[in-house]
Every structure is written in C-alpha cells, then in structure tokens.
Amino acid sequence: MQEFSEFESLLCRPSSEKNLEFQRHGRLKHIIAASQLTPPLLDKLCRSAELIRRMNRHPDGNRRLRGLLAHKRAMLYFTQPSTRTFLSFMAACQILGIACNEVRDPKTSSEVKRESKMDSIRMFSSYFDVIIMRSQIADFAECCAYLMNDLERQERRSVPIINAGAGSDEHPTQALLDMYTIIRTFDFDENSDSRPSRLNALRQTYPGLTPGPSHKTYAFCGDIGRGRTVRSLATVLSQYEGVKLVFVSPQHEVLVMDDELRQRLKASGAEVHEFNSLDAELGGSSLLGQIDCLYMTRIQREHNSSDTEREISEIDLEPFRLSVERVGKLKQYTPIMHPFPRDCVVGEIPTEIDSDPRAMYFRQARNGMWARAALLVHLFDEADSLYFAYSDVNRSRV
Ligand code: NCD
Numbered sequence: 115m116q117e118f119s120e121f122e123s124l125l126c127r128p129s130s131e132k133n134l135e136f137q138r139h140g141r142l143k144h145i146i147a148a149s150q151l152t153p154p155l156l157d158k159l160c161r162s163a164e165l166i167r168r169m170n171r172h173p174d175g176n177r178r179l180r181g182l183l184a185h186k187r188a189m190l191y192f193t194q195p196s197t198r199t200f201l202s203f204m205a206a207c208q209i210l211g212i213a214c215n216e217v218r219d220p221k222t223s224s225e226v227k228r229e230s231k232m233d234s235i236r237m238f239s240s241y242f243d244v245i246i247m248r249s250q251i252a253d254f255a256e257c258c259a260y261l262m263n264d265l266e267r268q269e270r271r272s273v274p275i276i277n278a279g280a281g282s283d284e285h286p287t288q289a290l291l292d293m294y295t296i297i298r299t300f301d302f303d304e305n306s307d308s309r310p311s312r313l314n315a316l317r318q319t320y321p322g323l324t325p326g327p328s329h330k331t332y333a334f335c336g337d338i339g340r341g342r343t344v345r346s347l348a349t350v351l352s353q354y355e356g357v358k359l360v361f362v363s364p365q366h367e368v369l370v371m372d373d374e375l376r377q378r379l380k381a382s383g384a385e386v387h388e389f390n391s392l393d394a395e396l397g398g399s400s401l402l403g404q405i406d407c408l409y410m411t412r413i414q415r416e417h418n419s420s421d422t423e424r425e426i427s428e429i430d431l432e433p434f435r436l437s438v439e440r441v442g443k444l445k446q447y448t449p450i451m452h453p454f455p456r457d458c459v460v461g462e463i464p465t466e467i468d469s470d471p472r473a474m475y476f477r478q479a480r481n482g483m484w485a486r487a488a489l490l491v492h493l494f495d496e497a498d499s500l501y502f503a504y505s506d507v508n509r510s511r512v
Contacts, residue, residue, distance in 0.1 A: 148346035162488035184211030206487035252281030336411035391433035
C-alpha cells in the first residue's frame with residue numbers, strides 16, 4: 115500500500131499537467147484545485163445549480179432530485195473544523211438522495227491504532243462512492259486523488275475525491291459557490307429568475323455595469339496570505355477578461371499575499387494591486403468607490419505560532435474592518451461577500467451591515483448547497499438526467 119510520501123514527487127508539477135489527471139474525457143474525476151474550474155465548466159455547473167435550486171422549491175421537483183443519486187453513498191472525512199462546508203455538502207447529498215456518513219475526529223477511527231491515512235482513505239473507498247475531505251495537510255486531498263488514480267490503473271475500486279479545504283492552500287468548492295454567487299448577482303437576464311431586478315434598475319445609474327464576472331474590480335480584504343478561499347477564488351477570477359484584483363491586508367509577512375500567488379495572477383493577465391487599508395486610493399480616487407465586488411475575510415489565527423500571535427495582536431485591524439461609513443462609499447450594487455465564519459471579536463463585518471441589501475454572505479452560504487449538489491451531479495455524470503428531470507417537472511407543472 116502506498117504512503118503519502120510516495121506521491122510527493124508528483125506534487126510540484128505545473129497545474130496544467132496535474133489537472134489532466136483529475137479529469138476524464140473532459141469531465142471532472144476529482145476536484146482538487148480551483149484552476150480546474152474554467153469559465154465554461156463554471157457556466158455548466160452554475161446552470162445545474164440553478165436548476166437544482168428551482169426544482170427544490172416544489173415537492174415534485176424535490177422528489178425527482180432525491181431519486182437522481184439515490185444509489186450513491188458519500189463519506190464526509192473532515193478532520194479540520196467546519197460548519198458550512200460540512201453541512202452544505204451533507205444537505206447537497208440529502209437533496210440528491212445520496213446517503214452520507216462521516217468521520218470528523220480521527221481519534222474515533224483506526225488511525226489511533228497506527229493505521230496510515232492512506233489505508234483509511236482506501237477503506238472509505240471500499241464502502242462509499244465519493245470521498246469529500248477537509249484536512250489541515252495542504253497536499254493530502256491531492257495525494258488521495260493520485261492513490262485513486264493508481265487503483266484505477268490496477269483496475270481496482272477507485273472513487274472521486276473532493277477537496278473541501280486543504281490547509282492554507284486551496285478551497286476549490288468554496289470558489290465554486292463564490293462564483294455561483296457572483297454569476298447570479300451579475301446575471302441581468304430577467305427571464306433567468308436570478309432575482310436581478312434591483313441590480314437591473316441600478317444599471318441606469320451605472321451604465322458601465324456589464325453582465326457576468328468579466329471587466330470588474332474585485333477586492334479581497336483581511337488575511338490574504340493564509341486565506342485558502344482567497345487563493346482559490348482569485349485563481350478562478352484571473353481567468354476572466356479585464357479583471358482587476360485588489361488585495362487589502364495588514365503589512366505582516368504572513369498576512370500579505372505570497373509571491374507565488376502574486377506571480378501566478380499577474381501571469382494570467384489580471385491587473386493586481388495591493389494596499390494596507392480599505393481607505394486607500396486607486397488611480398487617484400477612493401478604492402471603495404471603484405469596487406464591483408468586495409470579499410472580506412477573517413484573520414486565520416489558528417495558523418499562528420506564539421510569536422506571530424503576539425505580533426498580530428499588536429496590529430491595528432481598524433483599516434480592515436467594514437463600517438456603515440465605509441459601506442456608504444461602495445457602489446450601490448457592490449455585493450459584500452465573506453466565506454464565513456466571521457470573527458465576532460475583531461468584527462471585520464459588524465452585524466449592523468447585515469440588513470444592507472448588498473450583504474451577500476448568508477445567501478452565499480446557502481448557494482453552497484446548490485453549487486455542491488451541482489458538482490456531485492457532474493462528478494457522477496448525471497447532468498443530462500438532471501436536465502431531463504427539470505423539463506419533465508416543468509412540463510407537468512404547466
Ligand atoms: C473558510 C475555510 O474554512 O477556509 N470557511 C469556509 O469553508 N466557509 C474560511 C475560514 O475559515 O476563514
């Protein structure tokens with residue numbers, strides 16, 4: 115049986131090469147990295163998410179959805195804390211009729227009897243049809259995907275691996291739900307039922323506001339260095355045309371963007387700017403007034419060493435916190451996003467912002483359920499059955 119270390123030599127290859135191993139005939143086989151989420155694939159997944167969301171409103175749609183993957187079982191292997199990702203994957207499975215089981219505390223598994231992590235994963239693949247996993251070890255999910263590929267080559271049982279958060283590195287399914295939220299927000303097609311009326315009306319005030327994720331300024335604020343949601347979403351956004359990416363973080367070495375991400379984003383053609391306050395100016399005028407989408411994050415204290423904890427606790431975080439005044443400077447349509455949890459002590463988004471129509475974070479979390487259900491449908495190659503069920507249900511409702 116292979117061990118983790120045996121796959122290490124595969125890790126440092128370019129993502130274009132690695133991503134080929136995470137797909138089969140152009141369809142996702144595993145989801146490990148955000149760079150797998152190309153604009154055409156995102157369009158497909160968001161369309162499916164939209165159908166699932168609409169079908170789920172009605173009992174007959176609900177029933178059809180529950181039949182789609184009722185023959186599948188999922189393992190949720192979450193050895194790092196999680197509320198939203200865990201529960202939204204579980205809810206997504208329930209929507210599709212997938213039975214779930216979970217291991218959240220490795221102390222309750224045979225890892226305490228010195229079973230290797232790779233043996234545990236292979237055991238899960240014996241009983242379940244997909245492994246959805248979160249780990250503090252950045253490369254663990256990727257190594258598990260290589261293990262599954264090896265097993266497939268040996269004509270043994272192999273199942274899809276879904277990376278639900280890997281250390282401070284990647285969180286591709288969060289990028290998926292963030293993109294679904296952005297795509298829904300900037301969908302101005304009145305027929306698409308994506309609740310665009312408020313924003314559509316605002317297009318008269320902002321004639322430059324175009325549909326879709328392209329040609330927009332996205333600002334990320336908070337812990338840029340260790341926020342895996344930031345890394346993953348920025349990677350996806352950098353594939354769209356005319357995108358400006360602005361990063362606002364305290365000037366501490368662990369909190370600013372790392373050079374690898376900076377170089378990668380610039381190489382993809384995105385315009386990248388970095389600031390140390392939300393009150394900064396970009397091109398001579400207020401940054402806040404130029405942002406089309408604001409993505410707030412918390413300081414990831416759990417990664418701090420005791421020295422870093424002391425240094426960070428001395429930093430004034432006020433320039434990285436929203437206030438009614440700062441929100442007042444944003445465009446009237448700018449969605450305020452946050453992957454959550456927010457830090458209720460630091461208060462990067464005070465609760466008084468929650469009633470602002472631009473506060474998108476609770477909707478964003480709910481979108482995770484639809485987007486993750488769409489991902490499962492795609493992984494199991496049931497998108498055609500979904501479209502068929504959708505038109506069937508719609509026909510019978512007319
Ligand atoms: C994020 C995570 O776990 O990376 N949360 C999430 O999945 N919704 C963000 C965070 O923990 O700050």
